[in-house]
Amino acid sequence: MNNTGNDHVLDVRDLSVSFNTSRGSLRALRHIDISVPQNKIVGIVGESGCGKSTLINSMLRLLAPNAEVDAQSEIIFQGDDVMKMGRSDLQGLRGERISMIFQDPMTALNPVISIGQQMSDILYRQDLNKAQKRARSAEMLAQVGIPDPMRRLDDYPHQFSGGMRQRICIAMALMMNPALLIADEPTTALDVTLEAQIIHLMKELREKFECSMLFVSHNLGLIAELCDEVIVMYAGEVVEQGNVHDLFHRAQHPYTQMLLECDPARIAETRRDLPTITGSVPDLVDLPTGCIFAPRCPKRYELCNESPPGTYEIGGQHSARCFKVRDD
Amino acid sequence: MTTITPEDTAGADAPIKREPRLAWLWQLLRNPLGAFGLFLVALIVISAVGADFFSPYDYKALDVKNRLASPSWAHLLGTDNLGRDTFSRILHGGQIALYVALVSIGTSLVLGLALGMLAGYGPRWLDNLLLLIFDSVRAFPVIMFALAVITVVGPSLETIIGVVVMTTTPGYARIARNSTLSLKNNEFILAERSLGAGTIRIMVSHLLPNLIAPLLILCSMDIPVVITIEAGLSFLGLGVKPPTPSWGSILNDGYGFIRNTPWLVIAGGIPLILTTLGFTFLGESLRDVFDPKLKKDR
Amino acid sequence: MTELLEVQDLRVRFRTAGLVQGLLKGLDDPFIDAVMKVSFSLAAGETFGLVGESGSGKTTLGRAIIGLVQAQEGNIRFEGKELVGLKDSEYRDIRRNIAMMFQDPIASLSPRKKVRSQIAEPFKIHNIKDKDPDKEARRLLKLVGLHEGFLEAYPHQLSGGQARRVGVARALSLDPKVIIADEPTAGLDVSVQGEILNLMNRLQRELGLSYLIITHNLPVVRHVSDRLAIMYLGRFVEQGTTTEIFEKPAHPYTLGLLAAVPEPDPDKRRDKLELEGEIPSLMNRPKGCEFHTRCPFAQEKCLNEAPEYKEVAPGHFASCHFPFPDPADAKAVGRHAMPENGNIPKDSGPSGRSEEGAAMGNTMTMGRGN
Numbered sequence: 001m002n003n004t005g006n007d008h009v010l011d012v013r014d015l016s017v018s019f020n021t022s023r024g025s026l027r028a029l030r031h032i033d034i035s036v037p038q039n040k041i042v043g044i045v046g047e048s049g050c051g052k053s054t055l056i057n058s059m060l061r062l063l064a065p066n067a068e069v070d071a072q073s074e075i076i077f078q079g080d081d082v083m084k085m086g087r088s089d090l091q092g093l094r095g096e097r098i099s100m101i102f103q104d105p106m107t108a109l110n111p112v113i114s115i116g117q118q119m120s121d122i123l124y125r126q127d128l129n130k131a132q133k134r135a136r137s138a139e140m141l142a143q144v145g146i147p148d149p150m151r152r153l154d155d156y157p158h159q160f161s162g163g164m165r166q167r168i169c170i171a172m173a174l175m176m177n178p179a180l181l182i183a184d185e186p187t188t189a190l191d192v193t194l195e196a197q198i199i200h201l202m203k204e205l206r207e208k209f210e211c212s213m214l215f216v217s218h219n220l221g222l223i224a225e226l227c228d229e230v231i232v233m234y235a236g237e238v239v240e241q242g243n244v245h246d247l248f249h250r251a252q253h254p255y256t257q258m259l260l261e262c263d264p265a266r267i268a269e270t271r272r273d274l275p276t277i278t279g280s281v282p283d284l285v286d287l288p289t290g291c292i293f294a295p296r297c298p299k300r301y302e303l304c305n306e307s308p309p310g311t312y313e314i315g316g317q318h319s320a321r322c323f324k325v326r327d328d
Numbered sequence: 329m330t331t332i333t334p335e336d337t338a339g340a341d342a343p344i345k346r347e348p349r350l351a352w353l354w355q356l357l358r359n360p361l362g363a364f365g366l367f368l369v370a371l372i373v374i375s376a377v378g379a380d381f382f383s384p385y386d387y388k389a390l391d392v393k394n395r396l397a398s399p400s401w402a403h404l405l406g407t408d409n410l411g412r413d414t415f416s417r418i419l420h421g422g423q424i425a426l427y428v429a430l431v432s433i434g435t436s437l438v439l440g441l442a443l444g445m446l447a448g449y450g451p452r453w454l455d456n457l458l459l460l461i462f463d464s465v466r467a468f469p470v471i472m473f474a475l476a477v478i479t480v481v482g483p484s485l486e487t488i489i490g491v492v493v494m495t496t497t498p499g500y501a502r503i504a505r506n507s508t509l510s511l512k513n514n515e516f517i518l519a520e521r522s523l524g525a526g527t528i529r530i531m532v533s534h535l536l537p538n539l540i541a542p543l544l545i546l547c548s549m550d551i552p553v554v555i556t557i558e559a560g561l562s563f564l565g566l567g568v569k570p571p572t573p574s575w576g577s578i579l580n581d582g583y584g585f586i587r588n589t590p591w592l593v594i595a596g597g598i599p600l601i602l603t604t605l606g607f608t609f610l611g612e613s614l615r616d617v618f619d620p621k622l623k624k625d626r
Numbered sequence: 627m628t629e630l631l632e633v634q635d636l637r638v639r640f641r642t643a644g645l646v647q648g649l650l651k652g653l654d655d656p657f658i659d660a661v662m663k664v665s666f667s668l669a670a671g672e673t674f675g676l677v678g679e680s681g682s683g684k685t686t687l688g689r690a691i692i693g694l695v696q697a698q699e700g701n702i703r704f705e706g707k708e709l710v711g712l713k714d715s716e717y718r719d720i721r722r723n724i725a726m727m728f729q730d731p732i733a734s735l736s737p738r739k740k741v742r743s744q745i746a747e748p749f750k751i752h753n754i755k756d757k758d759p760d761k762e763a764r765r766l767l768k769l770v771g772l773h774e775g776f777l778e779a780y781p782h783q784l785s786g787g788q789a790r791r792v793g794v795a796r797a798l799s800l801d802p803k804v805i806i807a808d809e810p811t812a813g814l815d816v817s818v819q820g821e822i823l824n825l826m827n828r829l830q831r832e833l834g835l836s837y838l839i840i841t842h843n844l845p846v847v848r849h850v851s852d853r854l855a856i857m858y859l860g861r862f863v864e865q866g867t868t869t870e871i872f873e874k875p876a877h878p879y880t881l882g883l884l885a886a887v888p889e890p891d892p893d894k895r896r897d898k899l900e901l902e903g904e905i906p907s908l909m910n911r912p913k914g915c916e917f918h919t920r921c922p923f924a925q926e927k928c929l930n931e932a933p934e935y936k937e938v939a940p941g942h943f944a945s946c947h948f949p950f951p952d953p954a955d956a957k958a959v960g961r962h963a964m965p966e967n968g969n970i971p972k973d974s975g976p977s978g979r980s981e982e983g984a985a986m987g988n989t990m991t992m993g994r995g996n
């Protein structure tokens with residue numbers, strides 16, 4: 001039953017994920033509410049330990065066996081709740097309606113199978129013969145800028161450079177024309193000049209293929225370059241979200257503000273003493289009471305240590321999880 | 329106004345989890361197989377070391393009137409064909425078995441480590457030469473080789489030890505060499521070199537501790553193999569000389585007198601089974617303990 | 627200013643195929659030049675940045691200076707003493723004066739040794755008897771802002787930032803004059819990058835250290851270095867003061883690098899100069915100017931003649947036939963026979979943008995604050 005009254009491709013509602021570890025329950029994600037509109041690029045930015053990997057793994061239900069998803073969590077993709085899907089539906093989802101690109105193209109490809117074979121395998125659901133599948137694969141390779149695609153179908157991953165391999169992964173992700181493409185730090189392993197090319201490619205392809213994209217990165221520059229909307233995560237929570245201009249120019253959450261101030265690319269005047277955020281990420285097994293960022297927040301007051309803030313609207317799509325937003 | 333202070337001591341007081349002493353031991357004991365293995369090994373070792381203390385009789389003492397007796401309170405496992413107390417002989421057999429195993433495996437370990445690290449860290453030509461030697465020696469099937477040597481030199485414990493050392497060293501050396509090769513280019517080795525550390529220091533202080541864990545596990549698994557080789561050779565009469573008790577020779581005796589009493593065979597066989605189980609379980613559990621440990625705390 | 631470290635025409639080669647293999651493959655030169663005729667100098671108290679992408683040779687250069695790899699030609703002079711050709715044992719003394727911090731902070735620490743023993747190790751290596759290693763270890767930890775409890779920790783128990791500080795402490799143990807830092811901020815979150823950089827800066831002021839920073843991170847190097855050099859395929863393609871290179875880059879590769887850094891401001895999205903293709907393999911160096919296969923300003927001369935590395939402005943060096951190009955002149959690179967390493971031809975796929983780009987008049991981000 002399609003219950004999207006909106007034009008959202010993905011709606012995550014109250015997602016909470018914990019991991020059972022020997023030290024106790026590690027609360028990796030807490031009450032995540034995000035959505036990806038049709039045909040838009042949504043960026044998820046956060047530092048290590050913020051839970052962005054857990055979040056995207058949840059979407060395809062690729063979590064580790066010791067993960068526990070809270071019962072009230074809902075991940076609605078094109079109207080269907082992913083959390084309630086059966087096995088075959090889930091398989092139909094993966095690779096076909098939702099695709100993923102990973103950080104390291106070398107390990108994302110099978111080293112002992114030719115890329116043509118790997119690409120044809122993706123088309124197993126389609127009623128095409130071998131030659132047609134090869135033709136389609138070659139066509140996709142051309143789309144992502146691989147020269148001489150027909151001949152290169154028989155090559156193995158190690159015969160391509162890093163940048164080419166990531167292009168191949170992008171081609172593979174888009175082959176079935178998914179509605180949502182999830183990219184997990186796709187350029188972190190690449191040199192900066194290659195990164196620029198890949199980002200440019202992704203922009204073009206997204207328009208051509210008309211899919212939505214969820215782009216995960218720790219690089220604020222890439223997020224600004226590519227995304228329409230941005231979600232900022234910290235220690236398992238969404239601390240701020242909104243459209244990209246609001247976020248970069250009118251950030252309200254202290255963490256977002258400090259993150260922006262720390263980015264050396266944003267600091268116009270050269271200076272030898274760069275800003276940092278003091279302290280470290282809290283222990284997710286032993287959560288502090290109150291706001292998750294309070295221990296490191298220079299703007300905190302009494303209330304912040306006592307109870308966790310809710311998500312308060314700032315205007316339009318822009319919201320933040322901070323008492324200051326509510327009280328100012 | 330955000331106050332961001334360029335602060336240098338952030339993260340300075342993040343807690344460090346202190347690892348308890350012998351953490352690996354507690355982890356081993358948590359694993360039921362590991363605990364059982366450890367128990368068996370302890371049993372064997374203690375009974376072997378304390379064989380003189382625990383034996384009710386002198387293992388050589390004859391009592392022909394009571395030969396081939398079934399187990400009783402006087403003789404826990406009965407007696408053999410010459411009236412000697414089987415239980416005492418088993419305990420002393422354990423001494424033989426452990427002696428052979430520990431001396432030969434221990435020597436192989438030391439030699440294998442030394443040669444393997446040399447091959448891995450040293451110049452190419454040395455590596456090639458040593459590999460040639462290792463592989464040639466490994467080509468010999470152990471038992472055949474042992475039989476051939478024994479025929480020439482005559483049976484004795486020392487011969488067995490010598491044969492075992494010659495045939496297991498290359499295996500250990502190869503593993504040590506491979507680990508050395510892969511560790512050689514790790515950043516921490518480069519860092520040590522950049523600090524001016526010499527070859528010996530690097531090999532002993534930095535490579536060795538990181539190589540040794542998989543080798544120790546292998547040793548643990550090889551001990552029952554060596555014990556079985558010794559028992560096998562003694563069974564064939566090519567191992568220890570009478571009256572020295574070996575589990576293998578007890579088996580051999582029992583085999584000849586099996587129609588009179590099954591107890592000799594049982595007595596000879598059970599310690600072998602227990603030893604093999606014990607060391608194998610221990611080795612397997614050690615593998616689990618050592619491997620994920622390095623990944624666990626991150 | 628006295629030059630502490632001087633490198634002249636340094637060349638580092640690596641063998642790619644053995645004798646027999648080389649003959650079989652028909653390679654007339656089974657070597658690659660990881661570093662090719664590099665010259666620069668480092669003064670006391672100065673920070674010099676080596677910037678480049680993969681295959682640029684920057685890490686190899688750093689390692690050659692500290693003697694971890696052998697240089698085949700050229701000179702490295704530290705305080706006047708020649709380092710090229712020294713045997714390992716002779717290098718030992720030099721290593722009290724030049725220390726290195728490695729890229730992966732946890733992997734560069736010996737996994738089964740506590741922090742205490744890692745920091746004390748240099749004292750043991752160099753047989754320094756007149757200092758108490760334990761006391762020194764505490765002093766050094768304090769210097770880098772870690773408290774004493776860390777002495778008992780194993781590398782796998784440390785976070786990336788903590789391990790880096792231990793690396794700094796270890797590098798400082800013998801009072802070096804130069805520290806070579808290989809990607810000091812790699813793997814660190816942006817919010818903690820500053821911690822390490824500020825620490826290094828403070829130590830430089832307090833101890834008069836010189837740094838050679840090896841990195842591909844342009845925004846960071848802009849803040850921390852006095853002078854820098856851009857490397858491509860083992861050569862310096864540009865060298866000068868940081869300010870000048872960021873404000874008036876001379877070499878097209880530098881322009882490309884600067885343009886490729888994404889700007890964290892959504893209002894500043896515009897069509898930027900984009901370098902096409904990929905870095906050629908060191909085994910297959912392009913003829914003429916080695917950058918011509920990717921250069922948006924390449925002309926006939928560039929295909930045939932290698933440019934000279936010369937001074938194009940006071941204190942500012944570059945190797946380009948047409949330095950200080952105008953971004954508006956960026957045009958399609960002519961069609962060449964593409965080498966097997968997969969350079970993308972201009973008119974296939976979605977990147978047929980150079981024609982459009984030139985027509986639109988590419989604008990570029992250049993420097994900051996202009």
